[in-house]
Amino acid sequence: MSRDPGPSDPSLRYGEFLSAVRVRQRLVSYNRVHEEGRSQARAPQLRLVDLHRLLTPYVSVRFLEQARAVVPLALFLALFQTAALRVAVREGDEIILGMLAVMLGLTLFMDGVKYGLMPFAENIGFKLPGRSPTAVVLAFAFLLGGIATFAEPAIGALRAAGAGLDPARTPWLHLLLTRYPDRLVFAVGAGVGAAVVLGMLRFIYAWRMKTLVIAVLLPCLAASVYAGLDPRLAPILGLAWDCGAVTTGPVTVPLVLALGIGVGAAAGDRDNPLSGFGIVTLASLFPAMAVILVAVGLVAEVPDPGALPALAEVGTAAAWWDQTPVAEMIGALRAIAPLVLLLWLAQRFLLGETLAQRQLIAYGVVTAVLGMSLFNVGLSIGLIPLGDQAGNVVPSAFHAAQGGTPLYPYAFGVGLTLLFAATIGYGATVAEPALNAMGVTVENLTDGAFPRKLLIRAVATGVAMGTALGVAKIIFQWPMLPLLLGAYAVALVCTVLSIDEYVSLAWDSAGVTTGPVTVPLVLALGLGLGKAVGAAEGFGILAMASAGPIISVLAVGLWIRRRSAAEH
């Protein structure tokens, strides 16, 4: 390459021959390129192939992550419907389109949250606790928890859930969902806010999780007992406890954790390796209580819902289905803008900092809004119809509809339905990316005593049993109260017996499992099922599905402790 053989030298090095034949290199001095580049500093011209090379790997990894959660679940539902129940899926192409929108929407949304919101939250969580008085931090925590709830993708499903209810049988529940859905969402937001405040206090004062869980759970159960014994309030219980599961999704959890870690660091380090967990726990208990309180207020305020003029209901019911993309965009904007505004205000006025990387944050916010709009579209044409359909046709396995005969003998049909419910619960949980991440953390923190796979299996089994129980509740029209009391009594006993690390872990796993795909699907499934078997309301599956893993994880924790005690 560099040595010139010269005309007098007959020999030629093989390498130089190769260079001459194969390599087409133009040698240019880097010095000159550097000078050139400095004099005209402008962005490089990207060809289409460059865009493809940059974007395709980036997008496909993120899209596949969502697809792994959505596709198996949807396929299973469709297969069960066609194979076991022999009913074809109606509006199949629309549902497929909806599923695509859900996956694409979640992909965009998660990326948007990562770039648009998380840098703020991390910065604020890191700096605010050291710079501001505790009261300010707590106020901010309350607002953050509440407002993040509005931005949770699954909350849209809750707003849409009221349309199929029968106002004559569950008047106040119907009223709350159709006429005052904002109150419901506000109650949930306030509940999450209160939970976040308590979680922060726990970080500051190093309260034990066990004490805190018992102190919060007992009033929640007391409120439930009060509501459950009142026939006007009893149907609301299922919804109230479902709300807890809805709230702890992919927006609230990382935002709140970012703040919590900052607060924990400012308060001094802990000896308990798992103390970072625990906030999510409270965020699924408080909303239940808040919704019950709102319902109590509603019953006092409107003693006779039947007397109210019914004009609003027609509008809401129609709006659920007939939404244009514009409406979805506005909804998404309304969900995300307050959160961005809050974070920006805190950054600007509490920390006195300006934005770094404005372009990236703008990208994040725009992407999040776009993603959420798409997700909402997918929710209403894909996820909810699929769940609703499945719920509608499942009872035909054991229930004779319109004078026909049931497909299977009663006991077998019910068993099949419960197995179906359990499989959905198990499958949805195993696919949840958040649970996998949590499993890795737990395995590291416990030095392998609690392996990742064991955690995932324990949680999934718990969810499966919970889902089956919730479906059984709807089929047999059991009242919610005894189920709740029974499940949480077992959880309480296990909690008292367990050590603090596993208490935080188990109670958190309840919240981690219910992601933005599972929630709408299961909610719609329950409502459809409730309608088909003629139950008063179809809520409660999610509530049971989040109580299940608490018990199963605590039980596994107790078993691990017993085993290691026997070894030593």
Add this chain to the structure above:
Amino acid sequence: MKKRDEIVVLTDAVLITCIVQRGSADAVVDAATEAGAQGATIFYARGTGVRQKHLGVLGITVNAEKEVLYIVAPSDHADHIFERIYVAAHLDTPGMGMLYMMPLEKMATYVPPEVATRFGHHAGRRG
């Protein structure tokens, strides 16, 4: 130096270093091996460059986590390997990484005894 302490030291060796995004190294190694490289050493690193300066929002698609490949090749083959890596790693796209090579004064590794003998090395008499 006594003859029985002799070791084989190779000259005319070139070190090719390629820095790509985390996860892309395997494709590059495959291309290099196909072009005649004996093997590669990969380690993880972090790095920044065109991502921040020129790509703007598209910069998020470029991973700051990198893989660095070391490939030592005979100088006769180095240019060929160099070119193949350039193509396989898509280095003509901004943000994909960089590639350089430098001459090595000496390198040593396992050389099959029968090959070494052919070059005058006294096999079997070492240490």
